Amino acid sequence: MVVLRSCGLCLFVAFGIVATAPAIPSQDSIRAWSCLLYASDTARRSELPRRLAGYEPRLQRSFGFINYQLLAQHEIAVEGISETPLLSAGDIHILLSSFSVAPDGGYVVRLLFVQGDKQEMETQAKVGQGSPLFIRGPEWRDGQIIIVVAISS
Amino acid sequence: MKTFEEKYTAWIDGVLEGEELRSFEHEYPLLIQHKVEYLKLRSLLRNEDYRPELANPDFFTSQIMFEVSGRTAVRPGLKSSLWFGLPRLAWGGVGVLSIGLALFLVLIPRGNNSDPNANYVAEVLHTKTADPKVKATVENRKDITIIKLEGLDRLPPQQDLHH
Numbered sequence: 670m671v672v673l674r675s676c677g678l679c680l681f682v683a684f685g686i687v688a689t690a691p692a693i694p695s696q697d698s699i700r701a702w703s704c705l706l707y708a709s710d711t712a713r714r715s716e717l718p719r720r721l722a723g724y725e726p727r728l729q730r731s732f733g734f735i736n737y738q739l740l741a742q743h744e745i746a747v748e749g750i751s752e753t754p755l756l757s758a759g760d761i762h763i764l765l766s767s768f769s770v771a772p773d774g775g776y777v778v779r780l781l782f783v784q785g786d787k788q789e790m791e792t793q794a795k796v797g798q799g800s801p802l803f804i805r806g807p808e809w810r811d812g813q814i815i816i817v818v819a820i821s822s
Numbered sequence: 823m824k825t826f827e828e829k830y831t832a833w834i835d836g837v838l839e840g841e842e843l844r845s846f847e848h849e850y851p852l853l854i855q856h857k858v859e860y861l862k863l864r865s866l867l868r869n870e871d872y873r874p875e876l877a878n879p880d881f882f883t884s885q886i887m888f889e890v891s892g893r894t895a896v897r898p899g900l901k902s903s904l905w906f907g908l909p910r911l912a913w914g915g916v917g918v919l920s921i922g923l924a925l926f927l928v929l930i931p932r933g934n935n936s937d938p939n940a941n942y943v944a945e946v947l948h949t950k951t952a953d954p955k956v957k958a959t960v961e962n963r964k965d966i967t968i969i970k971l972e973g974l975d976r977l978p979p980q981q982d983l984h985h
Contacts, residue, residue, distance in 0.1 A: 741985025
């Protein structure tokens with residue numbers, strides 16, 4: 670009887686571990702990713718990054734351009750963040766100035782958008798796992814620059 | 823004075839004698855025929871030829887003794903049913919349920935797979951621009967969230983934005 674009770678207790682503990690393990694991501698494994706897209710009607714079409722798979726119709730609908738070309742992308746590990754460059758391409762710089770995990774499992778990020786040597790915008794946003802945030806940036810050539818930021822673990 | 827039942831019983835047993843016997847048989851002549859048949863039947867049943875010998879009496883005896891012992895002793899099936907008592911069955915059920923739930927959580931993909939936009943969560947809490955010329959507007963849709971910056975300087979076309 671005692672053995673059976675112990676087995677039952679072990680099963681409960683194992684169940685608790687299995688059930689809660691995916692819900693509490695370790696901050697060491699969390700990564701911030703950003704990319705620069707060139708949206709236009711004239712640029713050659715290219716494959717979107719894997720993290721943006723399935724977003725092309727939404728981009729076309731939201732920004733009004735047909736083609737989206739990947740110009741740059743960068744990924745960093747999020748640990749002890751204190752204003753870390755997330756992406757730099759030409760005059761465009763994205764900095765991650767703070768990061769925290771929300772109680773509901775989302776992520777709260779503070780981003781700085783710098784163009785040239787001028788900080789143009791500061792934003793705080795809450796994003797879900799793998800849910801990218803889009804920023805419509807400056808115009809470039811025949812189209813527009815779009816900045817994408819996503820958090821994943 | 824004897825009743826009819828007493829006289830009849832004595833007559834059947836053959837102990838009614840003398841005047842009583844004669845007056846009883848004279849009074850109930852039909853009973854004589856019944857008595858004859860009764861005596862025939864009794865002698866027939868007492869005849870040993872009508873008691874068939876069992877071919878294997880030991881087998882039947884052992885079967886009867888087995889049945890009797892089976893009814894009085896505690897059966898092995900009852901012992902095993904006691905082993906699976908209610909508390910153990912309850913714990914077993916809890917254990918099986920726990921394993922089932924754990925397997926469900928591990929193996930079954932969560933979320934609505936039919937709608938790729940179902941898990942999209944992006945919400946802009948705060949936006950501030952340094953340059954008053956630059957305006958930031960937030961477009962929150964079900965499947966996409968965009969911060970639209972207007973008034974930014976156009977980038978030189980020759981600038982290389984490849985990283």
